[in-house]
Amino acid sequence: MFDKYFEEYQIGDTWRSRGRTITESDLVMFAAWSGDWYPLHTDQEWAKNTQFGQRIAHGLLILSASMGLTHLEPGRVVAFYGIDHLRFVRPTYIGDTIHVEMEVASKQDKGEAGIVASHATVLNQDGNPVLVATHKLLIAKRPAT
Amino acid sequence: MFDKYFEEYQIGDTWRSRGRTITESDLVMFAAWSGDWYPLHTDQEWAKNTQFGQRIAHGLLILSASMGLTHLEPGRVVAFYGIDHLRFVRPTYIGDTIHVEMEVASKQDKGEAGIVASHATVLNQDGNPVLVATHKLLIAKRPAT
Amino acid sequence: MFDKYFEEYQIGDTWRSRGRTITESDLVMFAAWSGDWYPLHTDQEWAKNTQFGQRIAHGLLILSASMGLTHLEPGRVVAFYGIDHLRFVRPTYIGDTIHVEMEVASKQDKGEAGIVASHATVLNQDGNPVLVATHKLLIAKRPAT
Amino acid sequence: MFDKYFEEYQIGDTWRSRGRTITESDLVMFAAWSGDWYPLHTDQEWAKNTQFGQRIAHGLLILSASMGLTHLEPGRVVAFYGIDHLRFVRPTYIGDTIHVEMEVASKQDKGEAGIVASHATVLNQDGNPVLVATHKLLIAKRPAT
Amino acid sequence: MFDKYFEEYQIGDTWRSRGRTITESDLVMFAAWSGDWYPLHTDQEWAKNTQFGQRIAHGLLILSASMGLTHLEPGRVVAFYGIDHLRFVRPTYIGDTIHVEMEVASKQDKGEAGIVASHATVLNQDGNPVLVATHKLLIAKRPAT
Amino acid sequence: MFDKYFEEYQIGDTWRSRGRTITESDLVMFAAWSGDWYPLHTDQEWAKNTQFGQRIAHGLLILSASMGLTHLEPGRVVAFYGIDHLRFVRPTYIGDTIHVEMEVASKQDKGEAGIVASHATVLNQDGNPVLVATHKLLIAKRPAT
Numbered sequence: 001m002f003d004k005y006f007e008e009y010q011i012g013d014t015w016r017s018r019g020r021t022i023t024e025s026d027l028v029m030f031a032a033w034s035g036d037w038y039p040l041h042t043d044q045e046w047a048k049n050t051q052f053g054q055r056i057a058h059g060l061l062i063l064s065a066s067m068g069l070t071h072l073e074p075g076r077v078v079a080f081y082g083i084d085h086l087r088f089v090r091p092t093y094i095g096d097t098i099h100v101e102m103e104v105a106s107k108q109d110k111g112e113a114g115i116v117a118s119h120a121t122v123l124n125q126d127g128n129p130v131l132v133a134t135h136k137l138l139i140a141k142r143p144a145t
Numbered sequence: 146m147f148d149k150y151f152e153e154y155q156i157g158d159t160w161r162s163r164g165r166t167i168t169e170s171d172l173v174m175f176a177a178w179s180g181d182w183y184p185l186h187t188d189q190e191w192a193k194n195t196q197f198g199q200r201i202a203h204g205l206l207i208l209s210a211s212m213g214l215t216h217l218e219p220g221r222v223v224a225f226y227g228i229d230h231l232r233f234v235r236p237t238y239i240g241d242t243i244h245v246e247m248e249v250a251s252k253q254d255k256g257e258a259g260i261v262a263s264h265a266t267v268l269n270q271d272g273n274p275v276l277v278a279t280h281k282l283l284i285a286k287r288p289a290t
Numbered sequence: 291m292f293d294k295y296f297e298e299y300q301i302g303d304t305w306r307s308r309g310r311t312i313t314e315s316d317l318v319m320f321a322a323w324s325g326d327w328y329p330l331h332t333d334q335e336w337a338k339n340t341q342f343g344q345r346i347a348h349g350l351l352i353l354s355a356s357m358g359l360t361h362l363e364p365g366r367v368v369a370f371y372g373i374d375h376l377r378f379v380r381p382t383y384i385g386d387t388i389h390v391e392m393e394v395a396s397k398q399d400k401g402e403a404g405i406v407a408s409h410a411t412v413l414n415q416d417g418n419p420v421l422v423a424t425h426k427l428l429i430a431k432r433p434a435t
Numbered sequence: 436m437f438d439k440y441f442e443e444y445q446i447g448d449t450w451r452s453r454g455r456t457i458t459e460s461d462l463v464m465f466a467a468w469s470g471d472w473y474p475l476h477t478d479q480e481w482a483k484n485t486q487f488g489q490r491i492a493h494g495l496l497i498l499s500a501s502m503g504l505t506h507l508e509p510g511r512v513v514a515f516y517g518i519d520h521l522r523f524v525r526p527t528y529i530g531d532t533i534h535v536e537m538e539v540a541s542k543q544d545k546g547e548a549g550i551v552a553s554h555a556t557v558l559n560q561d562g563n564p565v566l567v568a569t570h571k572l573l574i575a576k577r578p579a580t
Numbered sequence: 581m582f583d584k585y586f587e588e589y590q591i592g593d594t595w596r597s598r599g600r601t602i603t604e605s606d607l608v609m610f611a612a613w614s615g616d617w618y619p620l621h622t623d624q625e626w627a628k629n630t631q632f633g634q635r636i637a638h639g640l641l642i643l644s645a646s647m648g649l650t651h652l653e654p655g656r657v658v659a660f661y662g663i664d665h666l667r668f669v670r671p672t673y674i675g676d677t678i679h680v681e682m683e684v685a686s687k688q689d690k691g692e693a694g695i696v697a698s699h700a701t702v703l704n705q706d707g708n709p710v711l712v713a714t715h716k717l718l719i720a721k722r723p724a725t
Numbered sequence: 726m727f728d729k730y731f732e733e734y735q736i737g738d739t740w741r742s743r744g745r746t747i748t749e750s751d752l753v754m755f756a757a758w759s760g761d762w763y764p765l766h767t768d769q770e771w772a773k774n775t776q777f778g779q780r781i782a783h784g785l786l787i788l789s790a791s792m793g794l795t796h797l798e799p800g801r802v803v804a805f806y807g808i809d810h811l812r813f814v815r816p817t818y819i820g821d822t823i824h825v826e827m828e829v830a831s832k833q834d835k836g837e838a839g840i841v842a843s844h845a846t847v848l849n850q851d852g853n854p855v856l857v858a859t860h861k862l863l864i865a866k867r868p869a870t
Contacts, residue, residue, distance in 0.1 A: 025605035035213025068180025170315040170750035325503025358470025615793025648760025
């Protein structure tokens with residue numbers, strides 16, 4: 001969880017989130033809200049004729065849900081700086097349950113704050129990765145006493 | 146728009162999406178659905194005391210909405226391969242209207258299909274970029290006749 | 291309200307629904323759920339340059355909300371048969387409050403049940419009609435004792 | 436698709452939309468948003484005892500979703516003028532996948548713009564019509580050069 | 581239904597609501613909107629290892645839905661005064677259909693209006709109670725003529 | 726926060742949640758989802774003529790949102806046992822920001838687990854209480870080593 005000051009992160013620190021089951025309702029709501037109705041996510045008949053044989057979740061649905069599983073403590077996390085090398089490595093099917101594992105990969109001092117880069121992996125209930133990315137968060141430094 | 150076969154993309158091709166006004170309702174729905182209730186997005190009193198002076202949209206809200214503004218033609222777009230170098234460069238306030246501009250940056254032949262990398266820029270109503278990223282899509286090759 | 295048996299409706303019967311304020315949130319949710327992102331409903335900058343000067347509600351949003359304001363009693367209403375001559379006669383702006391007025395226009399005996407046709411008018415808070423239509427409902431006959 | 440000027444439509448022109456699977460989530464969201472909780476759509480136990488044996492989608496849900504499947508090009512489509520002779524001809528069950536087919540039926544010159552009337556048919560995955568209607572759109576004329 | 585003046589309620593009066601099927605979509609939307617993602621409601625894998633063996637609905641989801649099944653007539657119901665002794669007595673599973681039964685338990689004159697206390701029981705399709713509570717509503721007195 | 730074993734709670738323990746701004750979108754979504762369209766929450770014209778002069782949030786909206794602001798740690802919280810003496814003491818207007826304060830009031834040993842009763846107060850941005858209740862949670866005992 002991102003609940004520490006910049007100085008307190010150690011490269012190699014890891015944590016693991018709770019899980020969330022990805023439902024048909026999530027696919028419908030994400031398609032609707034985002035406006036991305038690509039038929040692999042929203043048309044069961046079309047999806048039957050693909051290599052997956054069924055509808056799969058949007059990649060950005062998994063990314064967005066994974067950030068919701070990640071606690072960003074106000075006063076510690078200053079801003080979401082960016083994402084590098086995001087890859088959608090496996091499909092997530094309706095009914096799969098995902099969680100996130102993070103590992104601190106590098107730190108970069110930026111003066112008043114610093115950037116903590118973490119390798120994020122979203123895994124399904126079988127322990128297989130479905131999404132990998134490097135998240136960069138701007139983290140506050142510990143205030144002087 | 147991504148409605149062409151791999152062979153048909155030219156580096157430097159550009160297009161521009163329609164616009165979408167980002168509303169308070171979008172912030173509430175994205176916070177709720179994703180589970181990311183960071184107070185800069187959901188607590189007006191807290192946000193008043195930040196450099197922004199008000200709530201701002203989640204970065205991933207802008208990313209997700211921008212993909213919904215991007216047409217992915219079935220039969221042409223095979224898969225969303227990944228994203229590189231995503232940066233949240235300006236805040237989006239409630240009531241701002243965003244659109245997306247894309248420019249084809251590189252192509253990579255992968256045998257049966259190919260990867261088209263595009264520089265995506267999300268801009269607000271003042272023409273200022275709020276998000277930049279490189280989207281990589283796996284695109285079908287033109288079928289032999 | 292449609293809470294009577296076919297025999298009990300009189301041509302000229304009228305009723306009036308409660309009101310509902312149409313919010314920006316309703317426009318966003320209807321655009322999202324239906325998939326109709328026409329910019330007059332969803333792009334404030336685009337709407338500024340129209341004759342309306344602002345976003346207006348989808349016509350089918352008003353139609354759908356008006357049916358939700360109309361009580362259809364189970365056991366009396368058998369089916370929604372159809373709609374004739376639906377016209378969108380005035381815009382509904384964000385913040386307007388609509389209600390429905392209905393008047394029974396004709397009855398048609400269909401054997402075990404009958405069709406009741408009603409002139410429906412959706413009005414805004416100024417008493418001006420925004421939508422008119424003729425709704426046809428299949429209504430049960432009173433059971434023999 | 437409605438992406439042409441009035442002069443360019445020919446009576447008999449046809450097109451076909453992508454598909455959308457109608458889910459339980461759609462029924463719940465439409466019932467909630469519209470306020471129409473008629474038990475045939477929202478109470479599984481009640482629906483078991485009807486001729487359908489299960490819940491079916493609201494007719495206006497199908498109508499609204501079908502308009503979301505229909506592209507209305509800004510600058511071409513000026514306004515949704517109205518609907519004639521809408522009939523709900525078959526039930527749509529949870530899990531059915533619908534698409535829309537349209538055929539231009541008539542054109543009416545109105546001076547600066549014109550009305551294009553189209554026969555719309557919503558069909559399920561078995562190719563059976565579930566809704567028919569005549570949609571009337573006000574379409575811009577081609578600007579003089 | 582709460583559609584009468586204070587003087588008209590009799591202790592022992594009862595009524596019964598229509599039903600509503602509680603769907604997976606309801607669990608997802610309530611978890612999202614409320615922000616309560618406790619895994620018994622949202623993580624199928626976690627729920628498998630509990631005494632219930634599956635996800636169950638939030639208690640407050642059932643409470644909120646039960647009030648939506650209860651008609652509160654404007655002009656009669658002045659305010660929702662409070663709730664006493666609310667107990668969640670059985671789980672509600674995805675696909676269960678609930679309804680509400682109410683019985684007037686006591687009346688308390690408060691001058692211009694009065695409080696009507698009712699025993700509310702939410703029951704599932706097997707007739708088993710899942711929630712009990714005492715609802716207290718402030719009810720208007722009949723206006724003098 | 727409820728993240729401790731039964732033995733670890735002390736009567737008088739207090740904590741305070743983060744805040745959440747209650748938006749017009751929340752009122753619309755809660756009215757829709759719950760089915761409670763009482764006009765004080767959903768009809769701006771009607772609400773203008775009440776003592777509040779505007780729409781106010783549903784009491785159960787505030788209750789539900791307040792539980793979402795309350796962390797229930799899996800493995801510690803076993804079940805939501807019930808609520809006593811819930812009172813809606815002030816209106817919450819659109820744009821108000823609420824948070825929750827809790828104080829442990831009593832503990833009751835139930836063998837394998839115990840009930841912790843807490844006085845919950847929901848306060849607005851002016852520090853005024855809008856809802857008070859006593860929440861009873863079934864809490865696990867510390868496992869023997």
